[in-house]
Amino acid sequence: VLTVSTDHFADRLIASMRGKQSRLVVGIDPDLARIRRIAEFASVPVEDALVGFSTGILEACAEHVCATKPQIAFFEAHGAEGWAALKTIIARARSLDLPVILDAKRGDIGSTATAYASHLDPDGPLGGVDALTVNPYLGGDSMEPFLSACDRWGSGLFVLVKTSNPGASELQDLRLADGRRVCEAVADSVTAWGASRIGQEGRSCVGAVVGATHPEDVAHLRTVLPHAILLLPGVGAQGADIGQLRPAFGADGLGAVVNASREILYAWEKEPDAASYRDAARRRASELRMSIASTLP
Amino acid sequence: VLTVSTDHFADRLIASMRGKQSRLVVGIDPDLARIRRIAEFASVPVEDALVGFSTGILEACAEHVCATKPQIAFFEAHGAEGWAALKTIIARARSLDLPVILDAKRGDIGSTATAYASHLDPDGPLGGVDALTVNPYLGGDSMEPFLSACDRWGSGLFVLVKTSNPGASELQDLRLADGRRVCEAVADSVTAWGASRIGQEGRSCVGAVVGATHPEDVAHLRTVLPHAILLLPGVGAQGADIGQLRPAFGADGLGAVVNASREILYAWEKEPDAASYRDAARRRASELRMSIASTLP
Numbered sequence: 362v363l364t365v366s367t368d369h370f371a372d373r374l375i376a377s378m379r380g381k382q383s384r385l386v387v388g389i390d391p392d393l394a395r396i397r398r399i400a401e402f403a404s405v406p407v408e409d410a411l412v413g414f415s416t417g418i419l420e421a422c423a424e425h426v427c428a429t430k431p432q433i434a435f436f437e438a439h440g441a442e443g444w445a446a447l448k449t450i451i452a453r454a455r456s457l458d459l460p461v462i463l464d465a466k467r468g469d470i471g472s473t474a475t476a477y478a479s480h481l482d483p484d485g486p487l488g489g490v491d492a493l494t495v496n497p498y499l500g501g502d503s504m505e506p507f508l509s510a511c512d513r514w515g516s517g518l519f520v521l522v523k524t525s526n527p528g529a530s531e532l533q534d535l536r537l538a539d540g541r542r543v544c545e546a547v548a549d550s551v552t553a554w555g556a557s558r559i560g561q562e563g564r565s566c567v568g569a570v571v572g573a574t575h576p577e578d579v580a581h582l583r584t585v586l587p588h589a590i591l592l593l594p595g596v597g598a599q600g601a602d603i604g605q606l607r608p609a610f611g612a613d614g615l616g617a618v619v620n621a622s623r624e625i626l627y628a629w630e631k632e633p634d635a636a637s638y639r640d641a642a643r644r645r646a647s648e649l650r651m652s653i654a655s656t657l658p
Numbered sequence: 659v660l661t662v663s664t665d666h667f668a669d670r671l672i673a674s675m676r677g678k679q680s681r682l683v684v685g686i687d688p689d690l691a692r693i694r695r696i697a698e699f700a701s702v703p704v705e706d707a708l709v710g711f712s713t714g715i716l717e718a719c720a721e722h723v724c725a726t727k728p729q730i731a732f733f734e735a736h737g738a739e740g741w742a743a744l745k746t747i748i749a750r751a752r753s754l755d756l757p758v759i760l761d762a763k764r765g766d767i768g769s770t771a772t773a774y775a776s777h778l779d780p781d782g783p784l785g786g787v788d789a790l791t792v793n794p795y796l797g798g799d800s801m802e803p804f805l806s807a808c809d810r811w812g813s814g815l816f817v818l819v820k821t822s823n824p825g826a827s828e829l830q831d832l833r834l835a836d837g838r839r840v841c842e843a844v845a846d847s848v849t850a851w852g853a854s855r856i857g858q859e860g861r862s863c864v865g866a867v868v869g870a871t872h873p874e875d876v877a878h879l880r881t882v883l884p885h886a887i888l889l890l891p892g893v894g895a896q897g898a899d900i901g902q903l904r905p906a907f908g909a910d911g912l913g914a915v916v917n918a919s920r921e922i923l924y925a926w927e928k929e930p931d932a933a934s935y936r937d938a939a940r941r942r943a944s945e946l947r948m949s950i951a952s953t954l955p
Binding site: 399432440445472474480498502503528535598652 | 729
């Protein structure tokens with residue numbers, strides 16, 4: 362019997378990719394105005410609507426996804442009620458054996474970054490997520506508290522390298538005097554931060570966010586980031602083409618995960634005949650999973 | 659009678675600088691472990707400790723500061739309780755006529771940035787802060803929802819340009835092929851974003867964060883950012899020298915504000931004879947205010 366340690370984030374995520382035969386991550390971006398159009402959530406309290414809708418999505422999609430990525434902004438927008446909802450949703454994801462990547466894009470100086478790193482603490486305010494997205498603008502010392510969290514709790518990070526939005530290139534593609542672009546310099550830092558943090562599967566716990574909307578960058582940055590798991594947002598509402606993502610996964614097919622959020626959460630809006638938002642989400646997740654599988658090496 | 663409109667953030671902040679004869683901002687970074695050592699907060703619930711300590715600081719320092727800058731990470735670290743505390747503290751600052759700059763350093767793609775911009779909404783989860791710190795790594799389209807909030811609610815932004823931490827230079831000082839550094843390219847974007855948003859006092863609602871720990875950059879970036887109010891962190895615990903900040907304020911002395919957080923909040927730890935943490939904070943805020951005043955043109 363081959364046993365792979367699961368106290369390293371990359372090993373845990375890869376075990377989930379293998380177990381589910383999926384590279385799909387379902388993003389949880391609950392837009393209250395849209396959720397209110399579903400009869401069962403039309404008039405319940407905010408926290409109940411967020412929890413009910415989001416756990417419904419998780420339960421419907423769990424068999425098709427290897428992880429979930431809650432977007433913290435959609436919970437913050439509802440203050441304390443939103444935070445209570447997020448905590449409940451994270452606990453539900455955990456009970457479904459789904460690694461949780463909290464999309465928070467935090468980044469700050471040392472003493473403040475330490476406070477943000479509490480999101481990775483099992484005794485922290487959210488009960489401890491598996492991984493966090495982080496912003497690299499403040500430099501390596503701003504990453505230290507997050508890297509310490511990885512070492513202490515087996516957590517993971519996904520550092521913003523090249524984001525999926527149209528304006529990403531304004532700063533991230535600026536050409537440096539040494540010939541690299543800014544995003545390539547960040548990628549080199551990601552490689553350095555992860556070099557001493559490689560799990561049994563050969564992948565680092567320091568991953569990278571690379572927008573699926575930039576397929577040429579996905580292929581190039583894969584070579585600059587040999588040990589990083591890539592988190593690829595931008596499929597669905599943002600228009601990325603899954604067929605062009607093949608290079609991201611590497612020879613073993615385990616080098617990347619693809620996030621879809623609105624495309625799955627609001628699939629029911631385009632399917633008036635669906636039995637429920639859950640059914641529409643499950644069907645769309647299954648289709649995306651298959652579409653990704655067909656691009657794997 | 660000269661009446662200056664206060665529906666523009668820069669005009670509002672400058673009115674407060676003039677009214678208080680102060681360029682000092684008190685940062686609210688409540689570290690629960692340290693607060694617990696004050697007898698009155700040793701055993702009260704978390705929310706009460708955060709609110710009690712922070713409002714005590716605001717009341718003690720209000721006469722000496724022109725604004726307050728709560729650091730959201732220290733509230734997030736306590737989940738829903740922390741958010742409830744933050745909301746109460748913001749309301750107290752407003753009742754003391756202190757503009758509130760929420761130090762959140764948010765930055766994300768459009769639909770998500772819109773959710774974060776709700777922090778500026780008077781009907782939002784925090785009751786609407788005056789200004790928000792934001793991270794520029796994602797580019798101009800990630801700023802649009804925040805800029806719309808400025809136009810709609812008279813809010814302000816402080817964009818991270820050069821941060822106060824030792825590692826700031828790793829990314830922010832990278833030399834571009836066109837001769838600029840990354841932080842200078844960001845500064846040029848700040849100028850562009852603010853160009854159509856200048857108030858009656860001649861300052862834009864799009865300000866810039868420049869670490870007081872880099873005095874040569876403070877002087878240089880002042881010239882690159884003609885209309886921006888600079889927010890200068892790094893005084894006190896981080897060791898910046900107020901005497902070197904003179905160029906930041908511009909000829910009229912209204913071009914910058916200086917933040918101090920730990921230096922004021924935990925002044926009592928260095929003054930065992932102080933009557934209370936409030937008295938120690940008030941005295942330290944008064945000293946810092948005077949020290950800044952003596953550097954003004």
